[in-house]
Amino acid sequence: xxxxxxxxxxxxxxxxxxxxxxxxxxxxxxxxxxxxxxxxxxxxxxxxxxxxxxxxxxxxxxxxxxxxxxxxxxxxxxxxxxxxxxxxxxxxxxxxxxxxxxxxxxxxxxxxxxxxxxxxxxxxxxxxxxxxxxxxxxxxxxxxxxxxxxxxxxxxxxxxxxxxxxxxxxxxxxxxxxxxxxxxxxxxxxxxxxxxxxxxxxxxxxxxxxxxxxxx
Amino acid sequence: xxxxxxxxxxxxxxxxxxxxxxxxxxxxxxxxxxxxxxxxxxxxxxxxxxxxxxxxxxxxxxxxxxxxxxxxxxxxxxxxxxxxxxxxxxxxxxxxxxxxxxxxxxxxxxxxxxxxxxxxxxxxxxxxxxxxxxxxxxxxxxxxxxxxxxxxxxxxxxxxxxxxxxxxxxxxxxxxxxxxxxxxxxxxxxxxxxxxxxxxxxxxxxxxxxxxxxxxxxxxxxxxxxxxxxxxxxxxxxxxxxxxxxxxxxxxxxxxxxxxxxxxxxxxxxxxxxxxxxxxxxxxxxxxxxxxxxx
Numbered sequence: 001x002x003x004x005x006x007x008x009x010x011x012x013x014x015x016x017x018x019x020x021x022x023x024x025x026x027x028x029x030x031x032x033x034x035x036x037x038x039x040x041x042x043x044x045x046x047x048x049x050x051x052x053x054x055x056x057x058x059x060x061x062x063x064x065x066x067x068x069x070x071x072x073x074x075x076x077x078x079x080x081x082x083x084x085x086x087x088x089x090x091x092x093x094x095x096x097x098x099x100x101x102x103x104x105x106x107x108x109x110x111x112x113x114x115x116x117x118x119x120x121x122x123x124x125x126x127x128x129x130x131x132x133x134x135x136x137x138x139x140x141x142x143x144x145x146x147x148x149x150x151x152x153x154x155x156x157x158x159x160x161x162x163x164x165x166x167x168x169x170x171x172x173x174x175x176x177x178x179x180x181x182x183x184x185x186x187x188x189x190x191x192x193x194x195x196x197x198x199x200x201x202x203x204x205x206x207x208x209x210x211x212x213x214x215x216x
Numbered sequence: 217x218x219x220x221x222x223x224x225x226x227x228x229x230x231x232x233x234x235x236x237x238x239x240x241x242x243x244x245x246x247x248x249x250x251x252x253x254x255x256x257x258x259x260x261x262x263x264x265x266x267x268x269x270x271x272x273x274x275x276x277x278x279x280x281x282x283x284x285x286x287x288x289x290x291x292x293x294x295x296x297x298x299x300x301x302x303x304x305x306x307x308x309x310x311x312x313x314x315x316x317x318x319x320x321x322x323x324x325x326x327x328x329x330x331x332x333x334x335x336x337x338x339x340x341x342x343x344x345x346x347x348x349x350x351x352x353x354x355x356x357x358x359x360x361x362x363x364x365x366x367x368x369x370x371x372x373x374x375x376x377x378x379x380x381x382x383x384x385x386x387x388x389x390x391x392x393x394x395x396x397x398x399x400x401x402x403x404x405x406x407x408x409x410x411x412x413x414x415x416x417x418x419x420x421x422x423x424x425x426x427x428x429x430x431x432x433x434x435x436x437x438x439x440x441x442x443x444x445x446x447x448x449x450x451x452x453x454x455x456x457x458x459x460x461x462x463x464x465x466x467x468x469x470x471x472x473x474x475x476x477x478x479x480x481x482x483x484x485x486x487x488x489x490x491x492x493x494x495x496x497x498x499x500x501x502x503x504x505x506x507x508x509x510x511x
Contacts, residue, residue: 041221043233046241060420060468062427064438065461072442073457076450077258099509108220116220126222134220145509151335152509158337162431169340176347184348191336191344198335 003182004189007175014171015193021085021157021167022197025092026150032093033100040105051101058098063156066091067163088160092153099149107142108134140212147205154197168193260454268444268452269459281444285456289440290463296354296426296436300361301419307362308369313399315374326370333367339428346432353434357426365422372414376407413479420471427464437463 004011039051058066070087074080081087111134119129161169172190176183225233255261270278314326333341338360345356380403388398408415430438441460445453 041219043222043225043229044236044240045233046237046244050240050244056469056472057465060424060465060472061461062424062438062464062468064427064430065464068430068438068441069457069461072445073453076453077255077260111220113220117223120223130221148509155335155337158339159428159431162339162428169337169343172340173343176343187340187344187348191340194337194340195332195335199331202331202335 003175003179003186010171010175011168011189011193014166014168014190017165017167018154018157018193019197021088021092021160021165022150022154024089025096025157026153028089028093029096029100029149029153030146032097034104036097036101037104037108040101041108055098055101058095059102061095063091063095063159064162066095067159071163084160084164088157088163088165092156092160095156096149096153099152100146103142103145103149104138107138107145110141111137144205144209144212147201147208151198151201151205154201155194158194255454265451266455268448268455273448276448284444285437285440285459286463288435289437289460292354292434293423293426293429293436296357296361296429296434297419297423299354300358300365300426301422303358304362304365304422305369305415307366309373309404311366311370312373312377313404315370316377316399330367330370333363334371336364338364338425339431342428342432342434353429353432356432357429357434357436360428361422361425364425365418368418368421369415372411372418373404373407376411376414377403379410380406409482412482413475416471416475416478420468420475423471424464424468 036051036054039047040055042048067088070079070081070091071084074087081090115133115137116129119133124132157167158169161167161171161173164170166174168190172187175186179186259265267273268278268281272278272281311326311330314322315330317323341363342356342360345351345359346353349356349359351359377399384402384406385398388402393402426436427438429436430442433439435443437460441453441456444456448456
């Protein structure tokens with residue numbers, strides 16, 4: 001247990017990095033994913049097509065491959081990022097955006113066609129329909145899956161630890177290697193750090209989900 | 217096409233859409249062209265770089281390069297996934313049954329195991345396998361994949377059982393079946409069938425996650441790419457990566473198509489329908505599969 005208590009500052013450093021990477025990527029992925037979802041529901045065929053190809057391609061690519069691309073391959077084709085953190089941020093954002101896009105899109109599609117037809121029938125404009133009728137309903141459906149996506153993102157930041165970002169997983173590996181006698185407590189400590197982030201978020205997601213069901 | 221956002225377009229709107237589509241298409245082509253130009257500028261299309269696949273440098277045989285990628289690399293990836301998938305399914309089934317049994321001394325540990333392993337990164341569990349359990353790399357990768365995916369499979373199966381109409385269990389009890397008989401011969405077969413698309417989707421996630429073995433040192437496909445790069449030199453990394461990534465994407469796309477096919481076929485055949493393989497949102501039967509979250 002000494003290995004944990006004498007290295008609490010390292011744990012804290014890794015925890016902060018994991019959290020920071022999660023929040024930065026979540027914000028970027030949210031913006032990117034929403035734009036992609038707008039592409040996928042737009043009447044413009046070429047944008048729809050782009051959105052579909054992006055989502056299908058990214059969802060079927062392992063995250064490790066995406067990281068490998070940004071760390072080892074991108075510099076060869078002239079794409080350079082200032083640090084490993086930025087590479088990890090970009091990789092996680094691009095990967096997560098595909099899942100955000102699908103959640104937002106199915107949220108919009110879950111609103112009944114009759115809702116929008118009724119709105120148009122009473123004379124609301126396109127903007128009003130979107131603002132007053134469609135988006136408030138879509139938002140409710142989208143939030144629980146979005147929380148689940150961000151939980152997955154929190155766990156996915158551990159891949160960054162395999163590519164030179166010193167977040168929780170990397171700290172865990174370093175401490176486990178330097179304290180061979182305490183490998184099990186060290187790694188369980190790292191696991192607990194992840195659970196501190198993921199389990200409450202999971203509870204939040206199912207709570208929101210229940211709220212939304214009642215509201216319908 | 218009418219959607220929630222806009223009505224079926226008339227001739228004028230259709231013309232506008234077509235113009236917008238052409239402009240959007242041109243913008244995307246320009247982007248693609250810029251990408252190709254960037255690749256060209258960095259000499260990616262030089263035949264010499266791609267010679268690694270037909271006439272590799274350093275007196276190597278092209279067949280050896282392919283053998284290293286496809287037989288050793290892809291073979292190791294598929295081996296890990298093929299061992300892990302049935303184990304995770306079997307354990308997931310046990311956990312799902314455990315979770316819904318009324319005996320608390322069975323259900324509470326099941327819930328505990330599911331919730332803990334669902335919330336941990338797979339790569340951390342693989343590292344745990346290597347360092348704490350002294351497993352070989354293959355065993356550690358399988359261990360990480362199994363403990364994580366059994367929790368997810370358990371949740372998918374439970375969602376399937378819960379989604380069945382209550383009348384199914386009630387009718388079974390009414391004809392005198394015991395709890396176990398009801399579960400095994402009435403509920404589970406229907407739940408498995410209903411959740412088949414989600415289960416196949418989760419297999420895609422499992423296969424994708426096997427690439428995490430790269431991080432802990434398992435010699436799988438991505439590691440083959442890296443070893444070949446280290447051997448032949450950094451200038452060959454783009455061709456090597458392109459083929460490695462393409463293999464992953466082709467396999468996963470095929471499996472994903474299979475899930476969508478099963479979903480279509482299932483919803484046409486069974487009265488209750490099957491859970492969506494992709495969209496786990498929107499009130500319908502909800503599979504907690506990772507396909508929709510990207511874990």
